[in-house]
Amino acid sequence: CVHGATIKRNEVTGEIFIARVIHGGLADRSGLLHAGDRIIEVNGFPVDGMEPEQVIQVQARSQGTIMFRVIPITERPVHNQTMLYVRAMVDYSPQQDPTIPCADAGMSFRKGDVLEIVDQTDVLWWQAKKLPSSTACAGLIPSTSLLKRKQREFWWSQSYQPHACIQTCKFIHIIMTFLLAGITQSSCHTRCPSSCYSALNGPYEEVVRYQRHQQDTHRLIALSGPSGVGVNELRRRLIEMNPNIFQGPVPHTTRTPKAYEESGREYFFTSREIFNHMVYNNRFLEYGEHKGNLYGTSIESVNDVLNSGKICVIDIEPNAIQAVRTHELRPYIIYVKPPPLERLRETRQDSYIITNYYVNRPFKDEDFQEMEEAARKIESHNWQFFDHVIVNDELQDSCVQLLTAVRKAQDEPQWVPASWIRPTAES
Ligand SMILES: Nc1ncnc2c1ncn2[C@@H]1O[C@H](COP(=O)(O)OP(=O)(O)OP(=O)(O)O)[C@@H](O)[C@H]1O
Numbered sequence: 001c002v003h004g005a006t007i008k009r010n011e012v013t014g015e016i017f018i019a020r021v022i023h024g025g026l027a028d029r030s031g032l033l034h035a036g037d038r039i040i041e042v043n044g045f046p047v048d049g050m051e052p053e054q055v056i057q058v059q060a061r062s063q064g065t066i067m068f069r070v071i072p073i074t075e076r077p078v079h080n081q082t083m084l085y086v087r088a089m090v091d092y093s094p095q096q097d098p099t100i101p102c103a104d105a106g107m108s109f110r111k112g113d114v115l116e117i118v119d120q121t122d123v124l125w126w127q128a129k130k131l132p133s134s135t136a137c138a139g140l141i142p143s144t145s146l147l148k149r150k151q152r153e154f155w156w157s158q159s160y161q162p163h164a165c166i167q168t169c170k171f172i173h174i175i176m177t178f179l180l181a182g183i184t185q186s187s188c189h190t191r192c193p194s195s196c197y198s199a200l201n202g203p204y205e206e207v208v209r210y211q212r213h214q215q216d217t218h219r220l221i222a223l224s225g226p227s228g229v230g231v232n233e234l235r236r237r238l239i240e241m242n243p244n245i246f247q248g249p250v251p252h253t254t255r256t257p258k259a260y261e262e263s264g265r266e267y268f269f270t271s272r273e274i275f276n277h278m279v280y281n282n283r284f285l286e287y288g289e290h291k292g293n294l295y296g297t298s299i300e301s302v303n304d305v306l307n308s309g310k311i312c313v314i315d316i317e318p319n320a321i322q323a324v325r326t327h328e329l330r331p332y333i334i335y336v337k338p339p340p341l342e343r344l345r346e347t348r349q350d351s352y353i354i355t356n357y358y359v360n361r362p363f364k365d366e367d368f369q370e371m372e373e374a375a376r377k378i379e380s381h382n383w384q385f386f387d388h389v390i391v392n393d394e395l396q397d398s399c400v401q402l403l404t405a406v407r408k409a410q411d412e413p414q415w416v417p418a419s420w421i422r423p424t425a426e427s
Contacts, residue, residue, distance in 0.1 A: 004137065005033055006102050007052050014049040018070075022105055023118045023127050023138035035121070036073030043067050084117040085131070086204035087415065089384050090151070092141065100140060101125060107139025111384035114207060114415050115141065147203040205384075206418040212410060217306040219409050220329050221313045223402075224321060224382075225336030226374035228353050228367060230392045231315045234336060237399050238313055238406070246406075247310045249301035252278070255293035268301070285329075286320050299328065311406065318378040321385050327420045332409035334402065335386040338375050339393040344368040347393060387414060 004025020005018050018027075018037045027033040039047050039055070043062045047055050059066055094106020109115060109130060118138045119127035124146045127138040142150065212219060225231045239246045252268045254275050263269045270278075275294050278284060287296030297314060305312035316324055324331050338344055345368065352360040353367055388405045392398045408414075 004028055004105075006105060006140075007039065007055060008101075009050075009052055016047045016050065016052065016055055019101065020119075020122060020125070020127070020140075022140070024129075024136035025138075033068065033070065034073055034076055036076070038071040038073075039068055040071060041067070041069040084120070085207050085209075085415070086115050086117060087207045087384060087417075088113045088115060088203070089201060089205055090147065090203045092147070094140065097142075100142075102140065105140045107141050109141065112386065115204070142203075144202055144204055151203060207415040208418045208421050209413045210416040210421060211413040217309075218311040220302060220306065220331040221311060221406055221409060222321075222324055222331040222333045223313065223315045223336055224318050224333060224378075225392070226318075226338060226371045226378055228363070228371050229336050229338050229375070230395070230398070231336050233395065234390075234392065234398055234402055235313050235315050237395075238402055241399070241403070245311055246313050247305045247308075248313055249297050249305055251295055251297050251301070252284075252287075253293055253295045255295075268298075285314070285324055286317060302329065311410065313406075318382055321382050325385060325417070330416065330420050332387045332406075332414065333385055334388045334390060334405055335378075335382070336398075337379075337389055337391045338368070338371050339391050341368055341372060343393050344371070347395070 004022040005027040006020050006022075007016055008019040009016055016039045018033050018035055018039065020035045021027045021033055041047060042055060042058045043066060045058050047058070050058075088109045088111050091110050093108045094100045094103045095108070097103070097106070100106045107128060107130065114131045115128040116131055116133065117126050117128045120143065122143070124143055125140050126143045128141045129135070129138050223231045223235055235248065239248060250264060250266070250268055252270050252275060254270060254272050255267075257263065257267070257269050261267065261269075272294065275287075275296065278296070278298060279287060283298050283300065284296040285299060285302065287294060289295075302312050302314065321333060325333070339347070344363075345365070348363045348368075351363060353363050354360050387409065390398050390401045390405065
């Protein structure tokens with residue numbers, strides 16, 4: 001890297017060229033160096049035949065002004081780049097990438113970061129800025145095709161079988177909790193092995209800034225988190241705070257109604273046949289079986305709430321997050337994260353865990369440890385899909401944070417997948 005540019009040597013002729021000029025760097029701001037320019041001399045030293053490292057040493061030794069003698073490239077590439085924003089679906093560290101042309105010019109990012117791609121001229125190495133960006137200077141990141149190649153190499157070096165994984169993902173069974181009716185689910189999750197989706201999807205997801213218009217339906221609010229963290233408690237409190245604004249969708253069930261129950265109020269009571277037909281047609285966000293009866297939340301019941309002008313609030317199993325992130329639903333996903341162990345112990349002293357066996361009992365230390373472990377797994381698979389994170393420490397604080405986040409989701413611009421706004425053939 002030479003003052004905001006990288007150089008390369010033509011192995012046949014030994015000539016030294018500018019490989020790329022880093023956006024916003026010194027070379028770029030000078031406007032004098034361009035990718036493809038041939039460097040003849042640095043501060044009077046002829047550089048032909050030198051290794052790029054030697055050229056760097058020459059310029060590093062010089063103090064004050066650095067003089068480059070160059071032969072400019074005759075045909076400068078035309079920059080007709082359109083703005084491109086992406087959300088990183090993977091982590092990347094240039095320091096751990098031996099293939100990067102210049103680690104110092106590289107930019108690290110974490111899954112979920114929004115990146116502005118400022119240069120895609122090179123097929124392998126793009127230039128990008130992390131948003132919100134404070135520096136004028138861009139950094140090198142691997143292009144989609146390069147990162148996909150790296151992912152594939154990593155994928156094949158793993159011990160598990162990718163084909164088995166893909167199969168599992170297709171037939172994922174998604175279950176919801178039915179706390180509305182005081183029922184907890186029987187467990188029949190088919191879990192997706194680690195990194196399953198990240199290898200199937202691209203490493204970058206194109207995003208655009210989206211602002212809901214006043215007359216549009218509200219954005220669906222989806223809460224997710226490890227079991228027992230307080231997803232239902234928060235959802236219930238939010239709805240309770242203002243039932244004229246917030247509402248949960250009415251679930252479907254195949255069980256027989258109780259005397260006081262009315263179809264369309266507590267549940268939509270349906271036959272197994274209809275229920276299965278809806279499953280077959282992908283009309284459920286989540287469904288599952290409990291004590292021989294089927295329960296599910298339909299996309300229609302979510303739309304019913306949204307079309308009535310209210311804000312629909314659902315809770316979803318972490319496994320269902322990908323299934324819910326569609327152009328049709330456009331959810332704003334809030335992750336409810338457990339606080340550190342000692343805070344869990346303190347805040348949950350008087351709380352009861354709702355178990356699968358109808359017995360509500362005080363939390364034990366194992367429950368907290370399980371919760372933390374589950375949170376780690378959820379975060380490693382889904383962090384990139386979360387629009388907002390609430391650490392559920394003090395319940396009252398969390399409720400206020402939730403209310404603020406929900407307002408922001410409705411009234412302020414957010415980054416959303418570009419495919420939600422201009423649908424493509426696949427979405
Ligand atoms: N911040 C908090 N402080 C103290 N207790 C809490 C807090 N948040 C939730 N709880 C309590 O923890 C218990 C579990 O919460 P909740 O039922 O909402 O969990 P959940 O995340 O929906 O889990 P599951 O998906 O297993 O039902 C409840 O008794 C709830 O009142």
